[in-house]
Amino acid sequence: xxxxxxxxxxxxxxxxxxxxxxLSAHVDSSTPQALRELAPRGDxxxxxxxxxxxxxxxxRETCRFALSVPVERRAPWLRSFTRTVHLSGRPDNLxxxxxxxxxxxDGSAAWLGPAPDADTATLRRLLKTFRGGRELGAWSPVTVExxxxxxxxxxxxxxxxxxxNVTVARTLVQVNHLLVESVLDGLIGPGDRLTLRAVxxxxxxxxxxxxxxxxxxxxxxxxxxxxxxxxxxx
Amino acid sequence: MTASPRRKVLxxxxxxxPAKPLxxxxxxxxxxxxxxxxxxxxxxxxxxxxxxxxxHLTEQTLGFWxxxxxxxxxxxxxxxxxxxxxxxxVRFRAEGGTPTAxxxxxxxxxxxxxxxxxxxxxxxxxxxxxxxxxxxxxxxxLAHQPPELGLEEMVAALVERGLGLDQRDVGGPVFLDxxxxxxxxxQIVSPDxxxxxxxxxxxxxxxxxxxxxxxxxxxxxxxxPDYQLLQRVLADDGTVVHRVPLGRVPIDGKITSARHGxxxxxxxxxxxxxxxxxxxxxxRHLGLRLYFIAVLGPGQQESWRHDLLHRCLDRAExxxxxxxxxxxxxxxxxxxxxLARELARHRRDHTHVDPYRLTSSxxxxxxxxxxxxxxxxx
Numbered sequence: 001x002x003x004x005x006x007x008x009x010x011x012x013x014x015x016x017x018x019x020x021x022x023l024s025a026h027v028d029s030s031t032p033q034a035l036r037e038l039a040p041r042g043d044x045x046x047x048x049x050x051x052x053x054x055x056x057x058x059x060r061e062t063c064r065f066a067l068s069v070p071v072e073r074r075a076p077w078l079r080s081f082t083r084t085v086h087l088s089g090r091p092d093n094l095x096x097x098x099x100x101x102x103x104x105x106d107g108s109a110a111w112l113g114p115a116p117d118a119d120t121a122t123l124r125r126l127l128k129t130f131r132g133g134r135e136l137g138a139w140s141p142v143t144v145e146x147x148x149x150x151x152x153x154x155x156x157x158x159x160x161x162x163x164x165n166v167t168v169a170r171t172l173v174q175v176n177h178l179l180v181e182s183v184l185d186g187l188i189g190p191g192d193r194l195t196l197r198a199v200x201x202x203x204x205x206x207x208x209x210x211x212x213x214x215x216x217x218x219x220x221x222x223x224x225x226x227x228x229x230x231x232x233x234x
Numbered sequence: 235m236t237a238s239p240r241r242k243v244l245x246x247x248x249x250x251x252p253a254k255p256l257x258x259x260x261x262x263x264x265x266x267x268x269x270x271x272x273x274x275x276x277x278x279x280x281x282x283x284x285x286x287x288x289x290h291l292t293e294q295t296l297g298f299w300x301x302x303x304x305x306x307x308x309x310x311x312x313x314x315x316x317x318x319x320x321x322x323x324v325r326f327r328a329e330g331g332t333p334t335a336x337x338x339x340x341x342x343x344x345x346x347x348x349x350x351x352x353x354x355x356x357x358x359x360x361x362x363x364x365x366x367x368x369x370x371x372x373x374x375x376l377a378h379q380p381p382e383l384g385l386e387e388m389v390a391a392l393v394e395r396g397l398g399l400d401q402r403d404v405g406g407p408v409f410l411d412x413x414x415x416x417x418x419x420x421q422i423v424s425p426d427x428x429x430x431x432x433x434x435x436x437x438x439x440x441x442x443x444x445x446x447x448x449x450x451x452x453x454x455x456x457x458x459p460d461y462q463l464l465q466r467v468l469a470d471d472g473t474v475v476h477r478v479p480l481g482r483v484p485i486d487g488k489i490t491s492a493r494h495g496x497x498x499x500x501x502x503x504x505x506x507x508x509x510x511x512x513x514x515x516x517x518r519h520l521g522l523r524l525y526f527i528a529v530l531g532p533g534q535q536e537s538w539r540h541d542l543l544h545r546c547l548d549r550a551e552x553x554x555x556x557x558x559x560x561x562x563x564x565x566x567x568x569x570x571x572x573l574a575r576e577l578a579r580h581r582r583d584h585t586h587v588d589p590y591r592l593t594s595s596x597x598x599x600x601x602x603x604x605x606x607x608x609x610x611x612x
């Protein structure tokens with residue numbers, strides 16, 4: 001599979017068709033503007049509290065959280081395009097006041113939701129939007145395993161992440177959508193392994209892809225860019 | 235009978251940025267602090283901590299110095315008035331623009347080592363004159379009083395105690411985190427390393443607070459959310475911390491900040507000049523305290539009124555004329571039983587003396603004790 005503007009547009013269109021079939025016939029989803037207009041749809045949200053950030057730990061815990069979302073709360077979140085608000089905070093300071101739905105094993109992050117906006121208002125008022133303004137930078141490939149009992153034979157995939165001109169905060173947003181939607185789609189499950197690979201840009205990637213995260217280009221806001229990709233079995 | 239050991243009190247008022255003339259709002263804070271200090275010092279061991287060195291490192295001060303050098307060059311500030319420097323400060327604030335941490339670094343490094351820009355030094359020297367004129371205890375306006383903790387040590391101490399969140403490694407800020415008490419997360423260091431005044435206060439007060447039995451924070455009531463945070467952090471290891479918020483003094487019904495200018499004939503210098511020829515120094519000292527403490531009170535309902543100040547000055551003259559003899563032969567730091575008893579009446583459930591209650595008590599009296607006036611008000 002080779003990345004082309006046409007492919008990115010078709011990925012964006014497919015995401016809309018899958019979550020909002022009633023809209024896809026009327027809405028042009030091929031441009032970033034159209035994507036932005038659709039983004040706020042629905043009032044179901046997940047709030048993530050980030051204390052310390054390490055990409056491999058965060059990837060594993062994000063998948064664990066998504067796997068723990070009860071079936072009845074999955075559909076509304078998907079229809080809200082898995083909207084997630086990332087906030088700065090120390091989960092250990094908040095656990096007495098807020099019943100988180102998932103807390104990372106090392107306490108570095110916590111998740112609340114999916115829930116209606118109003119149910120997360122108090123937490124959002126107390127904390128501030130996560131501002132990781134630095135670029136993540138490249139790293140040597142690292143493999144994480146998603147804990148839990150595997151209901152099917154485990155799969156090993158590569159997760160490619162674009163790093164050029166992308167801040168930590170933006171990486172979080174993009175990779176989060178890819179991961180949680182892949183979990184909810186059944187592409188990632190307990191026992192699976194993901195090898196995280198940094199590339200400046202996903203351009204030129206030729207491996208078969210199972211999922212692709214597409215959003216407005218970091219340099220050219222009127223075009224689309226691929227931010228993260230999950231491969232078929234490595 | 236052995237006397238119980240004197241309690242240790244740390245008095246930590248918010249400092250005034252030395253970039254503008256003192257206004258009635260500033261004067262109110264200075265007089266409240268002075269009466270609290272001098273009254274409490276008769277009953278307890280008081281540390282009056284007022285370190286400009288600690289607060290020069292805020293962006294508004296360093297940014298002003300960098301702005302002056304960038305836009306004015308090498309000029310002689312020694313002949314300037316506070317108002318002249320204040321006009322430059324207003325221009326700096328109006329022109330906006332946030333200086334980068336890189337542009338501020340030379341200023342931050344020198345300020346850590348005790349350097350003060352000549353424009354601010356000029357302002358501080360003028361303030362020393364006002365302090366003398368007002369009969370105020372001088373807490374070391376020009377002294378090099380570095381905070382004990384470096385910025386990194388302070389951040390590490392907060393994080394260690396679960397009260398800080400440092401996200402500079404990913405390009406985020408440092409937060410003061412008192413969310414476990416239900417208080418909102420507050421940025422104290424920007425992602426590129428610029429501390430705000432709360433970070434400066436923490437560097438200064440975190441190590442000092444545990445060495446005292448009681449800490450008193452005096453500040454402008456508009457800073458209340460930040461001072462609630464500061465109180466929580468300083469009290470975390472069991473230190474008793476009191477907040478004393480003071481309302482500003484409105485001018486013609488309006489509360490303004492000196493950074494916007496418009497102080498015109500309401501600077502402390504102007505006020506002092508206007509009463510110099512009409513009242514003798516002791517009456518000025520007492521009258522100003524009666525007005526700014528007892529008449530204006532802790533709130534900010536009453537606008538500045540020159541006529542009321544003059545009534546207080548006249549009242550002070552009458553009080554002084556009726557004063558009973560003082561006891562000036564007592565050793566320094568000790569109080570006669572009468573004075574100690576009188577001061578202790580105005581403490582409520584804390585060690586520090588409440589300036590409002592103490593000063594107001596003078597108004598209901600025909601003849602206050604001379605010792606009380608000389609030790610606390612003159």
